[in-house]
Amino acid sequence: MDFSLLLEHVFKHITLTQEEQSYFVSLLNVRKIKKKQYLDQEGDISKGPAFVTRGIMRSYSLDKNGFEHVIQFAPPGWWIGDMYSIVKQKPGRLYVDAIEDSEIVWLWKSDLDRLYSDIPKFERFFRILGENAIVAFENRLISTLSLPAIERYAQFCRLYPSLTESLPQKQVASYIGVTPEFLSKMLNSPAPK
Amino acid sequence: MDFSLLLEHVFKHITLTQEEQSYFVSLLNVRKIKKKQYLDQEGDISKGPAFVTRGIMRSYSLDKNGFEHVIQFAPPGWWIGDMYSIVKQKPGRLYVDAIEDSEIVWLWKSDLDRLYSDIPKFERFFRILGENAIVAFENRLISTLSLPAIERYAQFCRLYPSLTESLPQKQVASYIGVTPEFLSKMLNSPAPK
DNA sequence: TTATGCTGTTAATCTACATTAAGTTTTCTA
DNA sequence: TAGAAAACTTAATGTAGATTAACAGCATAA
Numbered sequence: 001m002d003f004s005l006l007l008e009h010v011f012k013h014i015t016l017t018q019e020e021q022s023y024f025v026s027l028l029n030v031r032k033i034k035k036k037q038y039l040d041q042e043g044d045i046s047k048g049p050a051f052v053t054r055g056i057m058r059s060y061s062l063d064k065n066g067f068e069h070v071i072q073f074a075p076p077g078w079w080i081g082d083m084y085s086i087v088k089q090k091p092g093r094l095y096v097d098a099i100e101d102s103e104i105v106w107l108w109k110s111d112l113d114r115l116y117s118d119i120p121k122f123e124r125f126f127r128i129l130g131e132n133a134i135v136a137f138e139n140r141l142i143s144t145l146s147l148p149a150i151e152r153y154a155q156f157c158r159l160y161p162s163l164t165e166s167l168p169q170k171q172v173a174s175y176i177g178v179t180p181e182f183l184s185k186m187l188n189s190p191a192p193k
Numbered sequence: 194m195d196f197s198l199l200l201e202h203v204f205k206h207i208t209l210t211q212e213e214q215s216y217f218v219s220l221l222n223v224r225k226i227k228k229k230q231y232l233d234q235e236g237d238i239s240k241g242p243a244f245v246t247r248g249i250m251r252s253y254s255l256d257k258n259g260f261e262h263v264i265q266f267a268p269p270g271w272w273i274g275d276m277y278s279i280v281k282q283k284p285g286r287l288y289v290d291a292i293e294d295s296e297i298v299w300l301w302k303s304d305l306d307r308l309y310s311d312i313p314k315f316e317r318f319f320r321i322l323g324e325n326a327i328v329a330f331e332n333r334l335i336s337t338l339s340l341p342a343i344e345r346y347a348q349f350c351r352l353y354p355s356l357t358e359s360l361p362q363k364q365v366a367s368y369i370g371v372t373p374e375f376l377s378k379m380l381n382s383p384a385p386k
Numbered sequence: 387t388t389a390t391g392c393t394g395t396t397a398a399t400c401t402a403c404a405t406t407a408a409g410t411t412t413t414c415t416a
Numbered sequence: 417t418a419g420a421a422a423a424c425t426t427a428a429t430g431t432a433g434a435t436t437a438a439c440a441g442c443a444t445a446a
Binding site: 061062063067069071082083084087088093094116120123124126127130131132133134135137138139140141142144145146147177 | 254255256260262264275276277280281286287309313316317319320323324325326327328330331332333334335337338339340370
C-alpha cells in the first residue's frame with residue numbers, strides 16, 4: 001500500500017521516528033470506493049475519519065423534500081466524514097459517497113483514541129487540522145450568509161480550482177446552494193464566463 | 194481574579210498539577226467590555242482566543258450593503274473570536290463585540306503556542322474544543338442550507354435556550370439569516386409561538 | 387420633562403431564486 | 417453501438433423572504 005500522500009501531509013505538521021511511523025501505518029486501513037458508492041449513509045455511525053488518496057469524495061445532507069446539500073468535496077489530500085458521528089460515535093446526519101472512483105485511507109475511531117495516548121504528537125496534528133477545518137467552515141458560513149449566488153460561485157472556484165471544471169454543474173449548484181437550473185442561467189446569461 | 198469558570202471547563206477534559214495550573218493561570222488576561230464595545234474589528238489581527246465569563250459576546254460579518262450577519266453568540270462558558278485571524282495571525286473578517294456588559298479571559302496567541310509546548314495536555318484540550326466547534330459549524334451549515342427560516346429559528350432556540358428571550362429580536366433575525374421585519378411577521382402571524 | 391433613538395409591528399410592493407416542464411446534448415452501459 | 421439515463425439548457429410561472437415606509441412603544445439621557 002502507498003501511504004506517501006498521507007505521510008507527507010502528516011510530516012508537514014509533526015515529525016515521527018521510524019517506529020512511530022510504523023505504528024501509525026499499522027493502524028491505517030485502505031478502501032476503494034466506486035463512483036456513487038457510499039462510505040456512510042444518514043443514520044450510520046461513522047467508523048472514523050477518512051483521508052482521500054484518489055478520486056473525489058463528497059458529503060451531503062438530504063432535506064425533507066429529498067434535495068441534496070453538499071457540505072464538502074474532498075479531492076486527494078483532503079479529509080472527509082461526518083464529524084458529529086465520528087466524534088460522538090452516534091448516528092450521523094450526512095451521506096458520504098464517491099463522485100469518481102476513489103481510494104481512501106481511514107482509521108477506526110478507537111484506534112485514533114489509542115494513537116492520541118500512545119503518540120501525543122498526534123494530538124497536535126489533529127489540533128492543527130481542526131483549526132484549519134474551523135477556519136474553512138467559518139469562511140463558508142460567512143459566504144453563505146452574506147454573499148449572493150454569483151459570488152458564492154466565485155468563492156467555490158477559488159476554494160476548489162481543480163474541481164471547477166471536472167465536477168458536474170449540478171454538484172456545484174448543490175454546494176453553493178442554488179438549483180442546477182439557476183446556476184445554468186447564471187453562467188450563460190448576462191456575462192458569459 | 195476569578196478563573197473558576199474557565200478552570201472547571203478545562204478540568205472537564207484534562208487534569209493539571211498545581212504547578213501546571215499556576216503556570217496556565219499566569220498566562221491569562223482579563224478584560225471587561227461594555228455593551229457595544231468592540232473586542233475586534235474587521236481588519237484587526239486578533240490577539241488570541243477569548244473565553245466569556247460574564248455577559249454576552251457576539252461575532253459577525255458585515256456585507257457590502259452594510260448588513261450584519263451574526264456568526265456566533267457567546268454567553269458565559271463559551272469561547273469567541275475570529276478563528277482565521279487567531280490561527281493565521283492575519284487581518285480578520287469579523288467584528289467581535291459585547292451585546293451586554295461582559296467580561297472575558299483571554300490568551301495571547303504567542304502564549305498559547307508556548308503553552309502547547311510546555312504542557313502538551315493543552316494540545317488535547319484544544320483538539321477536543323476544536324472538534325466540538327467543527328460539529329457546531331457542521332450543524333449550523335446543514336441548517337442554513339437545508340431548512341426554511343421557521344425551522345432555523347427553532348434550531349436557534351434549541352442551541353441557545355438562555356438567549357432566546359434575553360436577546361433583542363433583531364439579533365436573532367441576523368443569526369438565522371432573515372430581516373427583523375420577516376422574523377416579526379413569522380412569529381406573530383399564522384401560528385403565534 | 388421632552389427629545390432622541392433604538393426596537394418591534396404592519397402592510398404594500400418587489401426580487402432573487404425555485405418550480406415545472408419540455409427539449410437537447412452528453413455519458414454510461416449492455 | 418444502440419438506447420437508456422444522466423446532465424445541461426431555456427423559458428414560463430410561482431414564492432419565500434427582502435425592501436420600503438410609516439407608526440407605536442420604551443428606553444436612556446439632557
